[in-house]
Amino acid sequence: MLEFAALLRQHRLAAGLSQEELARQAGLSGDAVAALERGRRRNPRPLTVRLLTQALELTADERMAFIAAARGHPPPDSAPVQRAPVFTAMLIGREAELKDNLRLLTRSDTRLLTLTGAGGIGKTRLAIEVSAAAEHAFADGVRWASLGGCTDEATLCATVAATLGSTTLADLGPETLAEYLDDRALLLVLDGCEHIVGATARLCATLLRLCPRLAVLATSREVLRVPGEKVRVVPPLTEAESAHMFTSLAASYGARPGDADMGHVTRLCRRLDGLPLAVELAAARVNVLTPEQLVTEVEGSFRILSSANRLAPARQRSLDASVRWSYDLLTADEQRFFAVVSVFTGGWTMAAAQTVAAGAFPRASSSLVLDMTARLVDTSLITVDRSGGAARYDMFAFVREFAASRLDRTGLRDDLEHRHLAYYLRWSVRAQSELDSPAAESWLASIDAEVGNLRSAWRRATALRRRADATRLARTIAAYYRLRGRELEWRTWDKRAHSSHP
Numbered sequence: 001m002l003e004f005a006a007l008l009r010q011h012r013l014a015a016g017l018s019q020e021e022l023a024r025q026a027g028l029s030g031d032a033v034a035a036l037e038r039g040r041r042r043n044p045r046p047l048t049v050r051l052l053t054q055a056l057e058l059t060a061d062e063r064m065a066f067i068a069a070a071r072g073h074p075p076p077d078s079a080p081v082q083r084a085p086v087f088t089a090m091l092i093g094r095e096a097e098l099k100d101n102l103r104l105l106t107r108s109d110t111r112l113l114t115l116t117g118a119g120g121i122g123k124t125r126l127a128i129e130v131s132a133a134a135e136h137a138f139a140d141g142v143r144w145a146s147l148g149g150c151t152d153e154a155t156l157c158a159t160v161a162a163t164l165g166s167t168t169l170a171d172l173g174p175e176t177l178a179e180y181l182d183d184r185a186l187l188l189v190l191d192g193c194e195h196i197v198g199a200t201a202r203l204c205a206t207l208l209r210l211c212p213r214l215a216v217l218a219t220s221r222e223v224l225r226v227p228g229e230k231v232r233v234v235p236p237l238t239e240a241e242s243a244h245m246f247t248s249l250a251a252s253y254g255a256r257p258g259d260a261d262m263g264h265v266t267r268l269c270r271r272l273d274g275l276p277l278a279v280e281l282a283a284a285r286v287n288v289l290t291p292e293q294l295v296t297e298v299e300g301s302f303r304i305l306s307s308a309n310r311l312a313p314a315r316q317r318s319l320d321a322s323v324r325w326s327y328d329l330l331t332a333d334e335q336r337f338f339a340v341v342s343v344f345t346g347g348w349t350m351a352a353a354q355t356v357a358a359g360a361f362p363r364a365s366s367s368l369v370l371d372m373t374a375r376l377v378d379t380s381l382i383t384v385d386r387s388g389g390a391a392r393y394d395m396f397a398f399v400r401e402f403a404a405s406r407l408d409r410t411g412l413r414d415d416l417e418h419r420h421l422a423y424y425l426r427w428s429v430r431a432q433s434e435l436d437s438p439a440a441e442s443w444l445a446s447i448d449a450e451v452g453n454l455r456s457a458w459r460r461a462t463a464l465r466r467r468a469d470a471t472r473l474a475r476t477i478a479a480y481y482r483l484r485g486r487e488l489e490w491r492t493w494d495k496r497a498h499s500s501h502p
């Protein structure tokens with residue numbers, strides 16, 4: 001084990017800094033650095049250690065070992081301790097999330113903070129940054145447990161025991177782990193809980209009850225539902241952030257998109273819904289495709305987004321595999337419902353889902369649809385927007401492609417599309433009559449949300465040669481576009497639909 005003094009010297013030399021330069025960058029005196037390196041000053045204060053780790057730009061891993069050495073603990077790798085994954089690419093965006101989560105995590109009333117959201121949205125990446133930044137608030141440091149390989153409570157406890165540096169605890173249950181943790185002020189990161197969410201919830205409940213100074217930071221596509229849990233949904237990157245991520249990754253592959261490519265890059269990122277994993281997989285294709293070709297491919301299908309990165313966990317090697325990981329955790333009914341809602345375009349309401357889903361669940365009660373919707377929200381397969389009068393649900397485009405492929409296997413598509421058409425036909429008749437009423441403004445806003453569904457219902461009616469229905473839908477849509485001052489857009493749609501269904 002390297003003494004702190006030797007470790008400091010090693011990192012300083014690796015960074016190519018003299019003692020004076022390091023001192024200046026860290027905001028310390030040259031004497032202080034010299035004293036630490038000679039071992040004259042042991043036990044540096046946490047602030048000093050932090051200033052040094054920042055000035056040395058240590059990775060999360062190196063930082064853990066450095067801090068452990070500063071406290072005279074054996075470095076984490078003296079036991080089979082799991083490390084936080086190390087990412088070499090720079091962090092894009094996340095300033096607000098980092099600040100918010102750091103504030104939450106360092107408050108004494110936050111015992112369990114769960115970062116949730118879709119697969120590949122960046123939960124693990126954010127947890128790495130948040131836990132490293134929160135380290136100073138936990139006298140006994142941060143421990144990282146990747147739960148990917150855990151299958152039940154026993155393997156979960158063994159993994160956590162190992163990360164606490166004890167193999168002897170491996171076979172013992174949550175209570176023994178709690179005894180071992182006792183009143184240590186520790187931040188335990190549980191990364192990737194969704195496949196053993198029940199066991200993780202029970203473990204957290206026990207540990208948090210018995211260990212007063214323990215805090216847990218969990219990443220999970222599904223929330224844990226432990227009392228006191230605070231939940232933060234990790235949002236997609238903005239368009240600008242995704243574009244920045246794409247171009248810097250492309251540059252690392254030796255491709256430099258020029259100014260003329262930027263329009264394609266923006267379109268690509270929009271199609272990828274700001275999902276970092278998708279951006280990463282797309283950027284990995286720049287060795288063979290231009291941004292323009294990439295966007296054309298991806299607007300057709302997300303199939304080409306798979307990577308040859310053998311180091312990534314299997315579920316992150318393609319978007320398809322990422323969604324399948326969540327899909328496989330659903331019950332058969334939930335899987336069916338997930339396929340059903342792929343008939344919607346641009347989101348849907350509970351009422352619409354209840355009407356359309358009746359085609360797949362003949363005896364479905366409204367509460368069953370509510371429960372299944374809740375499960376899909378909880379598992380991050382669909383998103384919910386509660387900002388309007390009625391909640392709306394939606395899916396990322398690549399998730400919808402996966403769900404649609406599952407719908408094709410059920411043989412239910414025709415029937416469901418008919419129900420979708422019937423529902424939006426009724427809805428559009430009502431909407432059109434309201435466009436002349438005092439409530440016109442609020443109906444216009446409703447059509448803003450439903451125009452994707454209206455257009456796809458209209459396209460279906462056109463394809464099925466149901467002229468009266470198509471005309472009724474077209475009348476509402478045209479009125480809407482006119483009132484919004486976007487007539488030209490509608491004419492383009494109209495022309496395109498008629499040229500594809502002569």
Ligand SMILES: Nc1ncnc2c1ncn2[C@@H]1O[C@H](COP(=O)(O)OP(=O)(O)OP(=O)(O)O)[C@@H](O)[C@H]1O
Nearest residue numbers: 087090091092118119120121122123124125276277
């Ligand atoms: N803000 C970011 N800046 C740069 N890269 C990022 C960012 N967020 C995520 N990534 C990269 O995107 C990929 C997916 O991110 P991450 O593994 O954190 O997703 P996740 O939400 O934990 O997914 P899963 O649910 O499958 O565990 C990773 O390779 C990660 O490095």
Ligand SMILES: [Mg+2]
Nearest residue numbers: 123124192219
């Ligand atoms: Mg993860």
